[in-house]
Amino acid sequence: MAEQKKYHVAIVGATGAVGQKMLETLEDRNFPIETLTLLSSKRSAGKTVRFQDKEITIQEATPESFEGVDIALFSAGGSISKQLAPEAVKRGAVVVDNTSAYRMDPNVPLVVPEVNEADIEKHQGIIANPNCSTIQMVAALEPIRDAYGLKRVIVSTYQAVSGAGNEASDELRNQSEAFLNEETYTPEILPVKGDEHHYPIAFNALPQIDKFEENGYTFEEMKMINETKKIMHADELHVAATCVRLPIFTSHAESVYIEIDQDDVKVDEFQSKLANAPGLTLEDDPANQVYPTPLNAEGKRDVFVGRIRKDLDQPNGFHLWVVSDNLLKGAAWNSVQIAESIVKNDWLQQK
Amino acid sequence: MAEQKKYHVAIVGATGAVGQKMLETLEDRNFPIETLTLLSSKRSAGKTVRFQDKEITIQEATPESFEGVDIALFSAGGSISKQLAPEAVKRGAVVVDNTSAYRMDPNVPLVVPEVNEADIEKHQGIIANPNCSTIQMVAALEPIRDAYGLKRVIVSTYQAVSGAGNEASDELRNQSEAFLNEETYTPEILPVKGDEHHYPIAFNALPQIDKFEENGYTFEEMKMINETKKIMHADELHVAATCVRLPIFTSHAESVYIEIDQDDVKVDEFQSKLANAPGLTLEDDPANQVYPTPLNAEGKRDVFVGRIRKDLDQPNGFHLWVVSDNLLKGAAWNSVQIAESIVKNDWLQQK
Incomplete structure (x- = not known):
């Protein structure tokens, strides 16, 4: 050998x-x-x-x-x-x-x-x-696109502070302690270190990741939109994104709505495409409260997918919840x- | 008199x-x-x-x-x-x-x-x-429906623990302290007190609010879907919801995508309908990092709306970010x- x-x-x-x-x-x-x-x-x-x-x-x-x-x-x-x-x-x-x-x-x-x-x-x-939030989304969507085609993606993200570096994680930690002790804490890092205003992240939600572009979208949102099309070789794919920073140290979560090219796909077929795909773990058993969470995904290399539901009105519409360690797979x-x-x-x- | x-x-x-x-x-x-x-x-x-x-x-x-x-x-x-x-x-x-x-x-x-x-x-x-998450959404959407008609709503929520009562707020507080001190803490309340399993909420995100129905949606999600139609007298309106509990004490936030009946509405017209509506405050100036956040909405009676953007592909599609104190307006x-x-x-x- x-x-x-x-x-x-x-x-x-x-x-x-x-x-x-x-x-x-x-x-x-x-x-x-x-x-x-x-x-x-x-x-x-x-x-x-x-x-x-x-x-x-x-x-x-x-x-x-x-x-x-x-x-x-x-x-x-x-x-x-x-x-x-x-x-x-x-x-x-x-x-x-x-x-x-x-x-x-x-x-x-x-x-x-x-x-x-x-x-x-x-x-x-x-x-x-x-970009971290793009990677986990396209990894989850690829087996679906491959099996059923993909027309449209609308994503709202739930992103961890470690995506903004170690100093953002330190800020969340120190600010949370100050909040619980009823002490004041002046934010200096989040939402964006290089931007003009800083807001508290502890026990809050900030709908800004990276700076704003002229069109009212943030750079993070435009990254998700443009990078998804490039990676999937799908210029015609409709992608919309709203990116939100949350008081979570590690792992991004995403609420993803998609429309595929077929109207008759059942949830169990959809699930089996994800269960058998490389790099994905299906965690989807609502009856037993099984679904992905950021804390469970931390330190793992896979992308976790759950909460898969057919849209109640749109026959080709599905909802899913995608979680992965933003520092690892991301x-x-x-x-x-x-x-x-x-x-x-x-x-x-x-x- | x-x-x-x-x-x-x-x-x-x-x-x-x-x-x-x-x-x-x-x-x-x-x-x-x-x-x-x-x-x-x-x-x-x-x-x-x-x-x-x-x-x-x-x-x-x-x-x-x-x-x-x-x-x-x-x-x-x-x-x-x-x-x-x-x-x-x-x-x-x-x-x-x-x-x-x-x-x-x-x-x-x-x-x-x-x-x-x-x-x-x-x-x-x-x-x-x-339901709290329904109220703030329909309050924000009504002036839009009134002016332009409304076909479709897709919402992902960012919900505070106080919606699950004072004991859920206590759990977030005590669990956050334990987490920061690297002590163990056994969850007993969230995501749903009466359900079988309990998961950590501190520095985490739980895609379950209320119990699951047979169809894979939670009761909270079905409340948003059914109550919205009833309040707006709009059985034909398509509504989809994903509800997520977060480590936030007060105020729910919502990432809302809508499709209206008109294709040619500009963002500034859309904004002015909201700015002039009862019970709403428009906070939407991305160039100056002005947008609603849960901490800012706490203790106030209004519903706050920002991050208004036209969808980049769908001419009748808009995205918005809606925040309100879940214990007050909710x-x-x-x-x-x-x-x-x-x-x-x-x-x-x-x-």
């Missing part, structure tokens, strides 16, 4: 919420790593991290950091990706980018492996990892899955 | 979450009260409550308690209403019932005054107060509003 090939892997943003999960996931999956290079901003450089019983020192990310790197996982914000991903590609690395920097670039595949793994092969050095795990596919299919070379 | 007539008012369930708000609302509104009788279960009888600088002792509710009562506000659970509302009516009282006991009874008007105040006149002794205030209408219009007599 041939010895398995091993790779030089880099993580950019190794100290962030997603970077930490990337490290854990690479370790859990026993990814074939020859060398692991951990990169960050100058501020975090010098810290050490344990990986497979080795201490690794985090280095400041520079163009030269990517010399000899085979696969670079980026999750350090869009401007870092814009600056350094081309430098990594120039030095021969394949980049899996978890920011929004390249997602809608027509030359960059946007990939959820359960939906469009084959798109990875067409890469020109960069493969984009979609970010780190999907990126590592793309890396595993690159390795398995020997797709390291640019097309 | 004639002296204002005053009435003998009774509150059944005076110690509950809604009963307390009924008391506060009657006081805030300076309701013309001659005598106030506060009733409860045997367990709470004997407690005293302050109302307009008087101490009132709560009595056990019995059929005889309603002798001489003009208006009885019920909020002590469906079985108490089934048992005692007819006794109150027999003794000449008009009952405003905040439980689900009579809501779908064809002989009982189901009323949100901003929508169908005239229905009150047809009462035969009992007027039903709708329960106590709507009941007192009905009582104010009865008094103002002299509708005490049964038809």
Whole structure:
């Protein structure tokens, strides 16, 4: 038996919420790593991290950091990706980018492996990892689209604060404590760190994720709309989204209404398509109060689906409730899955 | 000027979450009260409550308690209403019932005054107060239906725990503290006290409010569907609902998608219909991050509407975000509003 090939892997943003999960996931999956290079901003450089019983020192990310790197996982914000991903590609690395920097670039595949793994092969050095709330939705909808066609999607999200980074999780924790102790707490991070106003998230709901566009939709909502069409290769699909941040640490939930191309599909057939699909777990037994919840999904790689009901008026309409760990399938795990596919299919070379 | 007539008012369930708000609302509104009788279960009888600088002792509710009562506000659970509302009516009282006991009874008007105040006149002794999540939605939709017609509603809710009573609020508080202190806490109330399984609500989302029906929808979801049609006198209206309980103490939020009868309505026209409607406050200025939130709506009687957007594909489709205090407009205030209408219009007599 041939010895398995091993790779030089880099993580950019190794100290962030997603970077930490990337490290854990690479370790859990026993990814074939020859060398692991951990990169960050100058501020975090010098810290050490344990990986497979080795201490690794985090280095400041520079163009030269990517010399000899085979696969670079980026999750350090869009401007870092814009600056350094081309430098990594120039030095021969394949980049899996978890920011929004390249997602809608027509030359960059946007990939959820359960939906469009084959798109990875067409890469020109960069493969984009979609937005967290988009990934779990398309993973749940793909088996349905494949079996019955898909006309329309209307989604309302219930999103965890960890999607806004470790400092948002800290804010929820500290603000909740202050609220329960009847102390004042001035919000500084949520809903959007870079936006003008900040509002309390503890015991509240904020219908704003990312900044607003001119059309009254948030960037998060437009990401769900545009990325879904790109990943599913379905420009004609109607997608509408309302994105809401909630006092939940981990896992996004989504109330999804869809219309399919057929009028006569029964709930049990619909369920069986999801139960047998890769990466999905069906949790749907209302009589026994079985349905997905964010706390139950935390730390798991699957997307959980339940509350499947036929619409009472629309013969081709269905409702479902989709939950997944936003840091795993929504970010780190999907990126590592793309890396595993690159390795398995020997797709390291640019097309 | 004639002296204002005053009435003998009774509150059944005076110690509950809604009963307390009924008391506060009657006081805030300076309701013309001659005598106030506060009733409860045997367990709470004997407690005293302050109302307009008087101490009132709560009595056990019995059929005889309603002798001489003009208006009885019920909020002590469906079985108490089934048992005692007819006794109150027999003794000449008009009952405003905040439980689900009579809501779908064809002989009982189901009323949100901003929508169908005239229905009150047809009462035969009992007027039903709708479900909290239904009230705020129909209050927001009525000016739109009136101006443009309404074909279809798809709602996903973000509901506060106080809708499940004071003990649910206590559970959220204690469980949140335990979670933050990394202590274990066994859920005993939520999602539904009388159901078999209980799940954590702190930092979680539970897609179950009330028990499940055979069709896979919860009773809460079916209430939103059926009550909306009854209040709006619109059997042909398509309504779909997904109801979710969240770690929020007060105020329900709703992500609502609607289709109207016209294709050419602009967002600013749509907004102005809501801005000028009774009982509504428009909070919709995305450029300045202005939108309704549960914490801001708490303690206020209005329904707050924002995040109004045209659907990007459906010319007659709009999205909106509706928030209101579930204990006030969702329960106590709507009941007192009905009582104010009865008094103002002299509708005490049964038809």
